[in-house]
Amino acid sequence: GENVEQHPSTLSVQEGDSAVIKCTYSDSASNYFPWYKQELGKRPQLIIDIRSNVGEKKDQRIAVTLNKTAKHFSLHITETQPEDSAVYFCAASKSYGQNFVFGPGTRLSVLP
Amino acid sequence: DVKVTQSSRYLVKRTGEKVFLECVQDMDHENMFWYRQDPGLGLRLIYFSYDVKMKEKGDIPEGYSVSREKKERFSLILESASTNQTSMYLCASSLSTRELFFGEGSRLTVL
Numbered sequence: 001g002e003n004v005e006q007h008p009s010t011l012s013v014q015e016g017d018s019a020v021i022k023c024t025y026s027d028s029a030s031n032y033f034p035w036y037k038q039e040l041g042k043r044p045q046l047i048i049d050i051r052s053n054v055g056e057k058k059d060q061r062i063a064v065t066l067n068k069t070a071k072h073f074s075l076h077i078t079e080t081q082p083e084d085s086a087v088y089f090c091a092a093s094k095s096y097g098q099n100f101v102f103g104p105g106t107r108l109s110v111l112p
Numbered sequence: 113d114v115k116v117t118q119s120s121r122y123l124v125k126r127t128g129e130k131v132f133l134e135c136v137q138d139m140d141h142e143n144m145f146w147y148r149q150d151p152g153l154g155l156r157l158i159y160f161s162y163d164v165k166m167k168e169k170g171d172i173p174e175g176y177s178v179s180r181e182k183k184e185r186f187s188l189i190l191e192s193a194s195t196n197q198t199s200m201y202l203c204a205s206s207l208s209t210r211e212l213f214f215g216e217g218s219r220l221t222v223l
Contacts, residue, residue, distance in 0.1 A: 001171070009152070032210065043116075043202070043214040044155070089154055099145065099170060100212065102155040 002027040004092050006103030013080050014111050021106045023090035024072040030092040033066060033073045034100070039086045047088075048075070080110045115139070118203050118215040125222050131190040133218050135203030144186035145212065146170075146178060149200040158201075161186055193222045 003026040013019045025033075031052035036044040050057045050064045050073065057064050061080075066073040077084055087107050091100040119134035137144065143162050147155040157170030159178040167178050175197060179187045186205075190197055200219050204212040 006154075034211070036212075043216055044212075045214070046211045049210070091155075099157050099160055099168075101157075101171075102147075104152055104154040 002030060002092055002094075002101040004090060004101050004103040006090050006106055008106060009104065010107045010109070012109045012111060015080060015082060017080055019077045019080055019084070019108055019110075021075045021088055021090070021108070022072060023074070023092075023103050024070075025092040025101075026071065027092070027094070028068075028071065029094050032093045033064070034091050034093075035064060035075050036089045036091065036102075037086045038089065038105075044089060077108075080108075082110050082112055084108060085110045116203055116205055116213050116215040118201075118218045120218050121216060123218060123220045125193050125220065127194060127222060129193050129222075131193050131220065133188040133190075133201055133203075133220070135186045135188070135205075135215055136184050137186075137205040137213070138184065139205070139207070139213075140183065141205035141207050141213075142183070143206045143208070144180065145204040145206075146176075146186065146188045147202045147204065148172065149202055149217070155202065158188065190220075193220075195222050198222045 006023045034049035037047045038044040061078045063076040087105045089105050090103040093100045116137045145160040146158045161167045161180045177189045202217050203215040
């Protein structure tokens with residue numbers, strides 16, 4: 001089955017710096033890659049996603065890149081702010097009707 | 113706004129007890145999921161359901177069962193709770209298998 005690895009497990013950056021979180025997946029049939037953010041004590045929420053027919057997607061300070069050949073995708077956060085501090089999960093899923101496999105998560109701390 | 117409600121935020125049970133975790137969504141989503149969240153392990157899928165009375169095993173179904181008698185309600189059942197089932201349990205729903213909408217979570221402690 002699918003296996004999703006995520007690195008680093010913890011990341012600390014200064015406010016205003018960029019943060020990058022990387023994920024790899026094992027199943028070449030996976031074609032949808034969402035990122036979820038979970039603030040302390042709250043539910044995970046979708047922040048951005050990418051489909052396998054796209055190489056990059058941006059939404060304000062957040063971007064995701066996908067390399068299908070290498071089977072890895074990354075989350076980029078620019079101009080980090082304290083409210084970006086959270087646990088971030090990447091995930092992969094196959095086509096319609098299949099479940100998600102999540103990575104183990106990255107705890108991002110943005111230091112003022 | 114999609115609302116996914118889990119009946120209990122915190123539960124403390126004893127080993128061997130039967131435990132019910134209830135989840136209700138109000139957006140007519142056909143897909144519902146139960147995940148378990150443990151530090152360093154991320155979110156692991158226990159069971160999911162794509163329709164009423166339908167269920168599929170996820171990655172870690174052992175020790176759990178589920179029930180979906182109505183479209184809006186998906187229940188997770190621990191027939192005989194054990195200490196290694198102490199965890200955070202998250203319910204989620206989706207209209208397709210794209211965005212998941214999660215509940216607040218149920219933190220279960222088994223003594």
